[in-house]
Amino acid sequence: MKEMQRIDEKIEQLRVRVKDSEDLKVWGDVFDVPTLKALYRLASKDIISAMGGVISTGKEANVFHAIGKEGELAIKIYKIVTSDFRAMQEYLTGDSRFKNIKHNKKDIVLAWARKELRNLSKAYEAGVRVPKPMVVERNVLVMEFIGKDEHPAPLLKDVAHEIKDPAELLAKIVDYMSILYNKSKLVHADLSEYNILYDGSPIFIDMGQSVTRDHPNAETFLLRDVKNIVKFFRKLGVECSDEEVVAKIR
Ligand SMILES: Nc1ncnc2c1ncn2[C@@H]1O[C@H](COP(=O)(O)OP(=O)(O)O)[C@@H](O)[C@H]1O
Ligand SMILES: [Mg+2]
Known part of the structure; x- marks a missing residue:
């Protein structure tokens, strides 16, 4: 309980805007304590200065709008509990970069988030237009927002x-x-x-x-x-x- 309260205060510091009850439902759904902590670490590293509304809700991840130092950001938050990690496994097994991943659900989802960052980075460096990837913190991927004024x-x-x-x-x-x-x-x-x-x-x-x-x-x-x-x-x-x-x- 104490911990939850501290997290609440931290989120308060993120200047979270919850636009309507639909947003609130999504926040409750994805923002478990470890995710809130990851967001807080990103805020204290000055990567995120404010969280915005929901852009997309999916099976494996939800995407949010946020504000960073250099402008708008897209924040993809992978779900750990509800993700279909068996399907994910097919893509990780056989990829030489992920040989040593433990096969429990949490580690698979976290590997997945790191994998997306690496894949986007490789594509970006080679000259394929993708959102410029920035960092992964646990299950949270931060990247360039493609769009304008909160409209993707x-x-x-x-x-x-x-x-x-x-x-x-x-x-x-x-x-x-x-x-x-x-x-x-x-x-x-x-x-x-x-x-x-x-x-x-x-x-x-x-x-x-x-x-x-x-x-x-x-x-x-x-x-x-x-x-x-x-x-x-x-x-x-x-x-x-x-x-x-x-x-x-x-
Ligand atoms: N960098 C981004 N900028 C703007 N919108 C984005 C960005 N990344 C994702 N989105 C939006 O979020 C949706 C879901 O993202 P995606 O990476 O395709 O996840 P999913 O696994 O849920 O399909 C996309 O269809 C797009 O509308
Ligand atoms: Mg998609």
């Missing part, structure tokens, strides 16, 4: 009809897939119009599940990514095939 950029799936030159956009996305594969040696492994933001150009997001090329299923995941992208652009009238796109990537 839309997902590609929601702006399909607004794309002026779909063929050009496809070329850009395939270029990013190729850079990921050849330079970062990664396969996104959950790429689709649901994990690409669009603000006039594409931004890849959600790279927790991305695997290195040495993962036994890397080629299967690559083909699945290609199929999703080809299907989306064919619906927009772009002539393209899985084979053609794979050939451009490999």
